[in-house]
Amino acid sequence: MKNLGNYLFISLLVLNLSACVSGDGRKGKPSISSNSQGSTSGGCDLDLFLLSSGDTCVTTCPADTFQPTGTELADIIAAQDAATQAIIAASAGICVDNSTKIARPTDEVYINKDFCACNAAVPDIINNCEAFCVSNPSTTPTLFVNTTMGPNISLNAELGNLHNWCNVEIGDGLTGPACFLEVFDGTGTTDLSIENSAGSNSFKVNISSLAINKTYVATLKEKGSGSNAKSQSFQIRRINYSTDPVADETPLKIMPASQYTCLTRAGTVVPAGNLYENAARLHYYFSSNNNPPSLPPGNPFLFCHDVTLFGDNDSPLYDRLELIPQHFALWDQSDIRFADQNANSRADINETIQQTLLDDHGITKTINIFGLLTWxxxxxxxxxxPNLGFYMVPWIDPVSGRAFCPDQTHYNGNDKLFNILKEVVGVSTEGIYMAVKEPELLTNNDGTPVLAPTDIIIIRENLLKNIWFYYENNQHFVPDEITATQKTIHFYWPADPVNPYIKKSSQKIYTVRRPSELSVGSDQVGLSTSVSPADKRFGCAPALD
Structure with a gap:
């Protein structure tokens, strides 16, 4: 009887413990549930408790959830009932829905257009700052910026203004918030400390470390805590202030152009679904402030987004496939100087340069150096x-006959036209080229060959020169300034600057061609010109490095 009693006791104990466990759990872990008395099982031990489920253990937080820490975790625990708190106490942590995550608002600090930089009571940038700088006689080059807060900041009781957005801890588990002005010069970034008083929506920055006559893209970022919440970006360029009317012109605005990929697939439609045998890449471009529209539904054989992540149907909210931001740069078509306000079929900037050349230097010359690129x-x-932006025609050295794109050496030389371009353009430029992919044959499921569409890409000079080659006697040769004009130039794409002459299975051969050789007409490149450089560049654009 004693043994039987012990057996019955153990059986009842097992049944009682079983009543505290239900469901499948994750990774072999049991689910947890409260018993009728409100007590709980021992929690998830070394695993995480999925709070929204009320009864599930996981080894890692699933998609759309996160693991809170610090004060954020403490606040969440304090809001739970005693039974849930007991489960949490016996677990390694919790996972909660992303919708509950406390986060510092990003992209909701708007930069007012009246920002100014002053040095010794005169403007240090061009933005109609003369009157402002007279009343703000800084002894060092200082940038003054006013901002406007978006509703998620202005209506937030803990934030409300820029100073708090930069400096107040918000219970997100991050500590020590502080703002810096991040400036990007096309190759790298620098963080500048800011000054901002309590309750203020303005800040100022010492910009003496920034170079003169160099364009920077500036963004205010909260980096102290690591949230990296950011403001809108804006462009600044320090100058040596002058009352000369040409020098007082703001340099032409720059707009990056992005590249992305669409895949066209070959295959067969069958009742059970679509069979895809192979695919080819096609490349497209858009200015950074004008994202392309999504593709309409209904064609699974052509897509421009991650179908593995999002499914076949596209959406304006999805990132473009294999997106390369700032693949190259052009001049911003929204700059009013590119308008044709007198309706004579010429961008006004061309006429402005032409008139300045005549008025200041007595030189009569027809100027038509900026053209609109559509793609x-x-x-x-x-x-x-759509319009991508404006580019500059390539130039030909009268001595060597070779093509070039102007840089600071040309701007500071003796040519009066380049002296004017220094003030109008300011930045060094690099060549832009077109290249066509080798013919590519796709095959359907039944073996029927299908010729892939022609793919043309645009590539900038400083990237091209890291990967270009010409091919002779079964060898790759790196072109120089002379052979680049005498040989047919190729490169492998996607680019691999580290090992550019070893063709990978994912790469295709592209060949540099003139626009006219690719059936790209003057209506698309925006200029009809007799200039046809031997190295096949079709234009010059702001250099990115």
Whole structure:
């Protein structure tokens, strides 16, 4: 009887413990539930408790959840009932829905257009700052910026203004918030300390470390705590202030152009689904302030987004496939100086340069050096291709006959036209080229060959020169200034600057061609010119490095 009693006791104990466990759990871990008395099982031990489920243990937080820490974790625990707190106490941590995550608002600090930089009571940048700088006689080059807060900041009781957005801890588990002005010069970034008083929506920055006559993209970022919440970006360029009317012109605005990929697939439609045998890449471009529209649904054989992550149907909210931001740069078509306000079919900037050349230097010369580049921003586009931006015609050295794009050496030389361009353009430029992919044959499921569409990419000079080659006697040769004009130039894409002459399985051969050789007409490149450089560059654009 004693043994039987012990057996019955153990059986009842097992049944009682079983009543505290239900469900499948994750990774072999049991689910947890409260018993009728409100007590709980021992929690998740070394695993995490999925709070929204009320009864599930996980080894890692699933998608759309996160693991809170610090004060954020403490606040969440304090809001739970005693039974849930007991489970949490017996677990390694918790996972909660992303929708509950406390985060410092980003992209909700708007930069007012009246920002100014002053040095010794005169402007240090060009933005109609003369009157402002007279009343703000800084002894060091100082940037003054006013901002406007978005509703998620202005209506937030803990934040409300820029100073608090930069400096107040918000219970997100991050400590020591502080703002810096991050400036990007096309190759790297620098963080500058800011000054901002309590309750203020303004800040100022010592910019003496920034170079004169160099364009920077500036963004206010909260980096002290690591949140990296940021403001809108804006562009600044320090100058040596002058009352000369040409020198007082703001340099032409720059707009990066992004590249992305669409895949066209070959295959067969069958009742059980679509069979895809192979695919080819097609490349498209868009200015950074004008994202391309998404593709309409219904064609699984052509896509421009991550179908593995998002499914076949596209959306304006999805990132473009293999996106390369700032693949190259052009001049911003929204700059009013590129308008044709007198309707004579010429951008006004060309006429302004021409008139300045005559008025200041007595030189009569027809100037038509800026053209508008249009390019498809997605497959099967209806109507004319969108505008990408403006580029400059390539230049030919009268001595060597070789093409070049102007840089600071040209701007500071003796040529009066380049002296004017220094003030109008300011930045060094690099060549831009077109290249076409080798013919590519796709095959359907039944073996029927299908010729892939022609793919043309635009590539900038400083990237091209890291990967270009010409091929002779079964060898790769690196071109120089002379052979680049005498040989057919190729490169492998996607680019691999580390090992550019070893073709990978994912790469295709592209060949540099003139626009006219690719059936790209003057209506698309925006200029009809007799200039046809031997190295096949079709234009010059702001240099990115």
């Amino acid at each position: 498809p921003n997605r497959p099967n586009i209806d109507g004319p291709a």
